[in-house]
Structure formats: C-alpha cells, structure tokens
Amino acid sequence: MTTGTPLLSVRDLAVSFPGRNGGAPVRAVQGVSFDLDAGQTLGLVGESGSGKTTTGRAVLQLQAIERGSVHLLGRNLTTSSAAQVRGMRRHMQFVLQNPYSSLHPRMAIASILAEPLQVHRSVPRSAIAARVNELMELVGLDPGTLQRYPHEFSGGQRQRIVIARALAVHPDFVVCDEPVSSLDVRTQAQIVALLQSLQERLGLSYLFIAHDLAIVRHVAHRVAVMFGGHIVEMGDTAAVFERPGHPYTRCLLDSVPVTDPQLQRQRLAQVPLEPDFRAHAGGSGRCVFGHDHQGGPAWHWLGPGHGVSCRYWPPDLARPEPMPDSTA
Ligand SMILES: Nc1ncnc2c1ncn2[C@@H]1O[C@H](COP(=O)(O)OP(=O)(O)OP(=O)(O)O)[C@@H](O)[C@H]1O
Numbered sequence: 001m002t003t004g005t006p007l008l009s010v011r012d013l014a015v016s017f018p019g020r021n022g023g024a025p026v027r028a029v030q031g032v033s034f035d036l037d038a039g040q041t042l043g044l045v046g047e048s049g050s051g052k053t054t055t056g057r058a059v060l061q062l063q064a065i066e067r068g069s070v071h072l073l074g075r076n077l078t079t080s081s082a083a084q085v086r087g088m089r090r091h092m093q094f095v096l097q098n099p100y101s102s103l104h105p106r107m108a109i110a111s112i113l114a115e116p117l118q119v120h121r122s123v124p125r126s127a128i129a130a131r132v133n134e135l136m137e138l139v140g141l142d143p144g145t146l147q148r149y150p151h152e153f154s155g156g157q158r159q160r161i162v163i164a165r166a167l168a169v170h171p172d173f174v175v176c177d178e179p180v181s182s183l184d185v186r187t188q189a190q191i192v193a194l195l196q197s198l199q200e201r202l203g204l205s206y207l208f209i210a211h212d213l214a215i216v217r218h219v220a221h222r223v224a225v226m227f228g229g230h231i232v233e234m235g236d237t238a239a240v241f242e243r244p245g246h247p248y249t250r251c252l253l254d255s256v257p258v259t260d261p262q263l264q265r266q267r268l269a270q271v272p273l274e275p276d277f278r279a280h281a282g283g284s285g286r287c288v289f290g291h292d293h294q295g296g297p298a299w300h301w302l303g304p305g306h307g308v309s310c311r312y313w314p315p316d317l318a319r320p321e322p323m324p325d326s327t328a
C-alpha cells in the first residue's frame with residue numbers, strides 16, 4: 001500500500017430507495033468506506049442485490065446518496081455543485097456489463113468515440129479524428145472499421161469500444177461493473193488482459209465489480225466483500241482469498257463448486273447456506289472481539305489492511321465455535 005492521499009476516498013456512504021407500495025425503504029448501501037490508490041484495483045464482490053452497482057453509481061454521483069462523502073483527487077464530490085461534478089466527470093468513467101445496450105445502435109463508432117471528446121472539449125476539434133484513431137489502437141481495434149455500427153462487431157469488440165469511449169477523456173478512475181459477464185470465457189480473458197494492460201500503461205484505478213471470484217482474484221489488488229449493503233470484509237486480495245475472516249466471505253468462497261463430493265457435503269453441513277447476518281445489524285454491545293459497538297466503528301483488524309465488520313461476527317451468536325477452515 002502506498003502512503004499519502006488516496007486517489008479515491010469513500011466514507012460512510014449510504015443509499016436508500018423508497019420501498020415498493022409504501023413499504024420499508026430498501027437500504028441498498030449502508031456505511032460503506034474504502035480508499036483506492038492510483039494504479040490500483042479494488043475488487044467488489046458479493047451476492048446479487050448486495051449493493052455493488054449502487055455503490056459504484058453513488059461513487060460516480062450517478063445516484064443520489066443519503067449520507068457520506070466521496071473524495072476524488074482531493075475534491076469532495078458530495079458537496080460539489082452539479083456543474084463542478086460535470087467538470088470532474090472526465091476523471092471518472094463507467095464500463096458496464098452489456099456492451100450492446102450501452103452503445104447507441106444508430107451511431108457509427110467514430111461518432112461514439114468522438115462524443116465524449118466534444119462534450120468535455122478535451123481536445124481541439126481538429127485533433128478529434130486523430131484521438132479517435134489512437135483510441136481504436138489503444139484497445140486493439142482496427143481504425144479502418146470506424147465507420148461501422150455497433151451491431152457489426154462481436155461482443156468482445158463492442159466491449160473494447162465501450163472501454164475506448166470510457167478512456168477517451170483520460171480518466172483516472174473507472175468503475176467496471178461486471179465488465180466481462182456477458183462474454184464467453186475466451187473473450188473474457190482477452191478483455192481482462194486488456195483492462196490490466198491499460199491500467200499499467202495509463203496508471204488507471206479500477207473499482208472492479210464482478211460475480212466471478214476467479215477473475216477478481218486475478219485482477220484486484222484489494223478486495224471488498226459486500227453483504228446486505230455493508231462491506232463485511234476488506235483486505236489485500238491474497239489475504240482475503242487465503243485467510244477469509246468473515247463467515248460470509250467463507251460461504252462465498254465455498255460456494256465455488258468443489259469436485260470432491262464428500263468434502264462438499266462436509267462443507268455444506270458446516271456452513272449455513274443462507275446465514276442471517278442481518279439479524280445482528282441492530283446489535284449493540286460487545287462483539288466476540290470485545291469491541292464495544294455502542295457507536296464505535298464495527299471493524300476488527302485481522303492483519304495489516306485486512307479486516308472484518310465484527311458487528312456481523314459471528315453469524316450465529318448461539319454457536320460461537322470457529323467456522324470451518326475454508327482452505328482445508
Ligand atoms: N433504482 C432502484 N430502485 C429501487 N431499488 C433499487 C434500485 N436499484 C437497486 N435497488 C435495490 O438495491 C439493492 C442493491 O442493488 P444493486 O443493484 O446495487 O445490487 P448488486 O450487488 O449490484 O446486484 P447484482 O449482482 O445482481 O448486480 C437491491 O435490493 C435492489 O433491488
């Protein structure tokens with residue numbers, strides 16, 4: 001980890017959505033905090049509905065927040081005016097899962113890539129064509145295909161176009177939300193390799209959201225595990241994968257299929273499949289680490305930069321024996 005001010009600093013971020021039919025509000029993101037250094041990737045994992053996309057959108061100021069702060073390049077985005085946030089957009093970009101729906105079907109690639117350059121006036125008009133060519137080469141596409149339309153490209157090529165568009169304005173930070181989920185395995189590997197080489201060449205920082213733990217393990221320097229709107233564990237990738245501390249992280253890692261059926265049965269018997277961590281959300285008092293949670297941060301450090309949210313630990317207070325070792 002580097003010292004000094006991180007590129008991105010998120011503190012106590014919370015987002016709620018109004019409940020359906022006047023029901024209780026959905027607390028999609030609750031008190032999320034993390035830092036991201038320049039040139040680094042933070043992987044964000046967790047089950048469907050845990051709040052990953054909402055976190056990414058809230059960080060990018062594409063989603064109204066309930067509370068919290070987001071500092072990018074030392075600038076507090078949450079207290080900035082709409083015009084100031086627009087000015088910061090060129091520093092922060094988004095790459096989404098479905099490269100088809102995120103490209104306008106009736107725009108040629110040349111126009112799709114020129115648009116952000118015009119909006120942000122990041123290069124003079126006369127230099128736009130050259131920059132568009134350069135972007136095509138940057139993502140491994142033939143500039144000779146610039147007059148074609150999105151449907152004339154494969155899924156992998158379309159995702160390259162989406163990446164080129166995001167990079168057009170020289171961002172520092174990119175949220176990649178399931179950037180390869182809709183692609184076949186071979187194409188996934190190519191796009192992941194492209195994102196990694198772009199990171200090295202351009203010094204980009206990624207918030208990398210994905211279901212696929214193997215991909216996250218491969219690309220992320222650090223990993224945050226989300227459950228029910230909370231980050232329940234965060235640490236360097238090797239630490240989280242090799243020494244998962246939170247029972248939910250262990251469940252998540254264990255849900256990767258195991259080939260030995262006996263071992264699989266053992267694990268299923270030991271690990272609650274749908275542990276109700278939420279039951280402890282309102283808990284106060286001392287956790288198993290002896291931390292007093294009458295207001296203090298619900299976080300327990302397991303090692304340098306590696307911690308778990310101990311308000312959720314253990315998942316079943318009536319059964320405080322150690323959880324089975326997922327590395328066994
Ligand atoms: N616009 C919205 N209006 C109402 N509720 C929403 C909205 N967007 C998200 N939610 C709810 O917020 C919670 C978090 O959703 P989010 O999309 O962030 O999850 P996710 O972790 O990205 O899931 P997935 O892995 O399926 O993409 C869910 O309960 C979801 O139903």
Ligand SMILES: [Mg+2]
Nearest residue numbers: 052053054177
């Ligand atoms: Mg999502």
